[in-house]
Amino acid sequence: MLETKTLVKICGITSIEQAVQVAELGTNAIGIISVDESPRYISPEKKKIIFKTLKDLYPNVERVSVVKNSPIDSIIKGFLGEPNETIIQLHGDEDIDYCQKLKKRIPDVGLWKAFRIKNKKDLEKIKPYENFIDAILLDSWNKETYGGSGKRIKQQYLEDLSFSKPWWIAGGVSTEWIVEILKNIKPNGIDISSSVETSPGIKDIHKVGLIIKEIKNTNF
Numbered sequence: 001m002l003e004t005k006t007l008v009k010i011c012g013i014t015s016i017e018q019a020v021q022v023a024e025l026g027t028n029a030i031g032i033i034s035v036d037e038s039p040r041y042i043s044p045e046k047k048k049i050i051f052k053t054l055k056d057l058y059p060n061v062e063r064v065s066v067v068k069n070s071p072i073d074s075i076i077k078g079f080l081g082e083p084n085e086t087i088i089q090l091h092g093d094e095d096i097d098y099c100q101k102l103k104k105r106i107p108d109v110g111l112w113k114a115f116r117i118k119n120k121k122d123l124e125k126i127k128p129y130e131n132f133i134d135a136i137l138l139d140s141w142n143k144e145t146y147g148g149s150g151k152r153i154k155q156q157y158l159e160d161l162s163f164s165k166p167w168w169i170a171g172g173v174s175t176e177w178i179v180e181i182l183k184n185i186k187p188n189g190i191d192i193s194s195s196v197e198t199s200p201g202i203k204d205i206h207k208v209g210l211i212i213k214e215i216k217n218t219n220f
């Protein structure tokens with residue numbers, strides 16, 4: 001039987017140097033935060049340079065723009081011409097109508113929808129979206145920020161999950177949690193940010209290497 005490897009996304013990259021180092025370590029996706037209140041926010045101009053560099057050097061690494069409740073026109077404007085991103089990750093309260101409208105405007109860019117899970121009921125909101133998005137990302141809920149909090153989703157909400165689209169786990173993922181995630185939760189991908197940082201937006205490349213290696217080398 002062919003083994004399917006769990007994918008890795010390193011999110012909140014803010015420089016070309018770190019984008020290239022992280023790509024070299026074997027990540028499958030790199031996220032850039034286009035949410036202006038985030039300490040990891042970078043401008044459309046800088047994002048364009050980073051994604052263009054990744055596109056040229058590591059074309060197989062997904063280039064993910066993370067946005068939150070942005071008007072569709074401002075997402076398109078933020079491309080500064082042709083998009084260099086391969087994925088838009090909607091990390092706010094975007095509804096299905098918004099997803100459909102955005103997809104119509106940019107059919108060649110993948111659409112991932114993040115759901116911030118506060119309770120069991122939040123999981124029930126996902127199914128209706130499934131036909132209108134390309135992947136699901138489950139993140140934790142907290143009142144201070146929409147993402148990058150370092151907080152985990154409660155374990156009890158992560159049992160027996162099944163979706164018709166590939167899904168990613170996010171929120172407080174660190175090396176201590178990887179075995180449990182791979183053995184029992186079994187997402188298609190793992191999204192990591194603050195556990196591998198020295199400060200918001202600055203990654204500890206050694207830690208990034210260790211966690212990617214652990215994910216890629218652990219088999220169940």
Ligand SMILES: O=C(O)c1ccccc1NCC(=O)[C@H](O)[C@H](O)COP(=O)(O)O
Nearest residue numbers: 011038146147148149150171172193194
């Ligand atoms: O990272 C941010 O600062 C951020 C701000 C606003 C919306 C989304 C944001 N990040 C989205 C991500 O995909 C993060 O990787 C995800 O929330 C997990 O972060 P962490 O808990 O720090 O691993």
